[in-house]
Amino acid sequence: MKYFLKRADDFAEVDIVAENGQLAIHKDGRNYQVDLVSLGNNRYSLVIDHQVYSVEAVNDSRTVRLVLNQREYQVTVLNQRQKVAQDLFGDSDADDLQGDVSAPMPGMVLKIEVAPGQQVEQGQPLLIIEAMKMENEIRSPISGTVTEILVKPNQAVEKDDTMIRIE
């Protein structure tokens, strides 16, 4: 069975065959013998060519979020059905939302440090949110122009509320 992967800017294709309860995965001319078992919750134990890996993995429709050795990674994985759908209807991920700055946690807006129309650099502080008794600086994910500011100082925000738009 074919799977189509995308991680950062890499694309890859793998072929998976189940045999004797294990998976033979073929990728880039190499074969991997994979024994994967679920350990409950989102935990998996994998033995790949006798090497042991323990991961936390959440498959959010087409994005597999992996935690391996306490580092988090994301890999887009499509099966054939999903790949066909994407080829037909386009990649909805391409609706680029990365210029929307949303609240990473619930909290209170303390201070806004930019104004509409202002040029900002990637990494430039945009506003400060107070949560857990700490002030948290929210920085710009991209370089661009602030098109809209949707919050005010002393306003409470919920996680994922859009606060600022940048284009």
Add this chain to the structure above:
Amino acid sequence: MKYFLKRADDFAEVDIVAENGQLAIHKDGRNYQVDLVSLGNNRYSLVIDHQVYSVEAVNDSRTVRLVLNQREYQVTVLNQRQKVAQDLFGDSDADDLQGDVSAPMPGMVLKIEVAPGQQVEQGQPLLIIEAMKMENEIRSPISGTVTEILVKPNQAVEKDDTMIRIE
């Protein structure tokens, strides 16, 4: 709401009223202010008149099995609907199965120490099962007469297999 309880040979009746997210439980002329929250899995935290209790509790149809301070207890609890059903159709628990000696765990029968027709006392060894590299003596739950022996030495048994009948 009325509940009907039975523990060992005690019968009791309680009245439960929910108010402000807490339970007012009336039993034997005493009132208990009970705040119960689930902690996930089978765990509950109870604050009863400000005293804290943590329990594991499984409600197997009408029997609540509780673990409190690492000791296990069983209480039969019927709500009104169940009580009516029992009064109408009789207590199916009354089909007394306690003379059936069943395997407490999967294992192998090593030795049978009684014969059909034999009188046995409560607590008298009946047979030995090997499991987890240990020999485990199975004793008689009641005093009575062995009516049937359903296993043989070197026979594998599964958990809850009936092995010996005593009347």
Add this chain to the structure above:
Amino acid sequence: MKKIRKVLVANRGEISIRIMRTCREMGVKTVAVYSEVDRQSPHVAMADEAYCIGPAVAAESYLNIPKILDVAKRAGADAIHPGYGFLAENARFARAVLDAGLIFIGPNPDTISLMGSKTESRKTMMDAGVPVVPGARDALETVEDARAMADQMGGYPVLIKAAAGGGGKGMRTVRRPEDLARAFDAARGEAQKAFGDATVYVEKFIEAPKHIEIQIIADQHDNVLYLWERDCSIQRRHQKVIEECPSMVLTPEQREAMGAVAVQAARACGYVNAGTVEFLFDSEGHFYFLEMNTRLQVEHPVTEVVLGLDLVKLQLLAAEGHPLPLRQEDLSPRGHALECRINAEDVYNNFVPSTGQVTHLKHPEGPGVRVDSGITAFSEISRFYDPMAAKLITWAETRDEAIERMKRALLEFQIEGIKTTIPFCLAVLDHPEFRSGKFTTKFVEQYWDSLKAAGSADADLLEVIAAAVAYHQDQAGAATRAEVNHAPGRAEISPWKMRALQDMRRSK
């Protein structure tokens, strides 16, 4: 001597649980207080009794002095332990506890009050001959006073500090004379806002010092011991992240000297109970009194593990009026201990707090590992309180072994649903400067950006794992649909979601 039979712990989270564990071991009953969002918190389940004291906002619950005293009275508690944070260094609270006829497990209110003022404590220490950072003895009213003081100390850089300060607020470093005026005003403004007190003073800015603190314990009979030091120089934004005992840079002579000064400082303010004297330690081995924390510290376990003591037990004994059960020469320090704070923060996203529900939790264990945790599986990490979820402490015969053990334990830590500082700690532990023991409080600022990128897994491996997981879930999804006739989304309903639904209903 009054025996303590029931302690109200005026706190939440791991420190509440820590205190209750010792109380239980001593046969002392415990009373928990909790805010409305904390009913399911493990500190409630750990107590013998529990009382709700108000809404989530700390000002209306964990900082609500009348309410807490009312509970103490209703529960028949005879002592209150404040933990750290919240009311732990609030002299008014300590006074109210005493006025209610209860034992306050900590120093007397006057000591708390004195040590709560940076200028007053500085003055007291200067008078007692304790070395302090060179600078003003008193608060400064005007920029001109500040400028004169800076010149008198021999120039820049200088540090402007709020007298009531803490947590890095109301603090400004000034490197050039022309920046002084702006920094002075900014510090005053921030101090007024944060502490309701604009008073500031100025001192010499010590470049890249270590933060070394001495644990002390004192009884009501004039016995004061120093329980070695802790090196807490790994800080981010003035918050400690990794602490250890002993420090790699102290000679036995320096330890003894700092210990003697800490004892002197404690005596100078009539100190009773456990406390910590914090010092700046410069690259030449000079040390300067920074402040005294009049309470148990977050990082007290490293001291406990190395010295084989239970500081909470010593606190209770001292509060009861017992003489300390040991003398300075009885201490038998052994090996080395480290503590990593496991905070609910996203270290790859500027350390923003990571709130939400913990959906899976398995703490590390085994030889030399201690966990003091404030959470359990299904705990809600709330935005209302401190992001510290747990403390992981390792001990071993040598520092290198304690570090390797800590790495092992951090890798064993399983926590899902929130992000934590675990990857940050792992990165720090392998840095050569951390290994050398010579790191300063500038460590995080200097190295974190470069550390962030390190240690990424092999790309092929990640892709093979991701593909295997996706395949497994595709198959399992099919199996679930076929065998239990579940709608696909249904397979995702976990017990905690169930519980949430159930509790939602219950609370209606």
Add this chain to the structure above:
Amino acid sequence: MKKIRKVLVANRGEISIRIMRTCREMGVKTVAVYSEVDRQSPHVAMADEAYCIGPAVAAESYLNIPKILDVAKRAGADAIHPGYGFLAENARFARAVLDAGLIFIGPNPDTISLMGSKTESRKTMMDAGVPVVPGARDALETVEDARAMADQMGGYPVLIKAAAGGGGKGMRTVRRPEDLARAFDAARGEAQKAFGDATVYVEKFIEAPKHIEIQIIADQHDNVLYLWERDCSIQRRHQKVIEECPSMVLTPEQREAMGAVAVQAARACGYVNAGTVEFLFDSEGHFYFLEMNTRLQVEHPVTEVVLGLDLVKLQLLAAEGHPLPLRQEDLSPRGHALECRINAEDVYNNFVPSTGQVTHLKHPEGPGVRVDSGITAFSEISRFYDPMAAKLITWAETRDEAIERMKRALLEFQIEGIKTTIPFCLAVLDHPEFRSGKFTTKFVEQYWDSLKAAGSADADLLEVIAAAVAYHQDQAGAATRAEVNHAPGRAEISPWKMRALQDMRRSK
């Protein structure tokens, strides 16, 4: 000196994990072996590499010498750690490991072989001047020989023991001369069946002794140290349940004397690596060599915690050929440690094994608590292996505090799905004879029946709790039906049931 870079751990469960933790901390790679039912066991997840070695039945997997050696070769391991149990005291295995050019982390095969025979080891010890229980030097062929020996020792009671014995098998106490013949035959029959060797001998029966053992460690350079004692007298059917270090009954002089004898015993058999010399200790303070265990013991953590050592690390260093990194006079014992074995057994039903799936697990933690566990949530406790699920170790400054800490920790232990020995341990810890420290190996036999009944909760309380739970579940059931449109039974589908279904499908 050969550096060990990769260790195959020929075991499962907690001891595998214990060994791998130290290996990881030392930078040594680990190889797990597992039977077909153990793929999901935590010892596999803990390793760097893993190989399946056969079916569940130990004879075909964990006891399969050729298979294990084959894996060691394929994985490129340079050493094998046998843990305890399984092949740990199998001289043939140790020999095969050496013949394969690998390091065996344990003593040499001849020592294992010698100590594996009760009669041979007795003879060796007698020759070395080590005190042994009075009795036969050699195996006894006939009942008449046994009778003569009994008379020569001064009469009854006497003990008939299998030369190859262990675990209480092939052992009979004889209190009257007329019972000798039957007991002799019975012991021979049992020994033949259990060990394939009917050889028995006879010794004086020591009434109600303590079981006290000395931990030793020896390198390849003639250095042998004794690492204090463990008191393991709380036993049920010859299985230790609670162990501690130090013993309450030893004087420093007795400890030194027993230590010296243990070192003498080790030297007499050319011992290398960690081992334990077990003694019977009678009510008058006499001690007698019982046997030597040529491996790491289950209860080694109490020694580690009190002495501040890592015995597995010392084992690896000794196996590499390093001289021991410490001398007898360097030992710095501190405080007191206890270990409770948490077995999957139903203590209220004659200790029958309790198999099944662990559905919830939260280990105790906090100050002075160490957990060495072989299970995780969702682990399957299988009937194929030892019922020991975990070991709980507590340390404190004094024995009383260590006991109170153990009680606290046992009460914190949350485990669902199986029954355990936790209530047994709790009952023992509060018994006055246990508290006195003077208990003997007869303790469980004497007191357990009376202890069983103690400590039941208040009836009203239980009924109120049960009613509240039933009410809650009735309401929650209604809520679940209403809000997620679940059939009532559906609410019960937990992640592990899901997993079981998924794996069922996967394995097809």
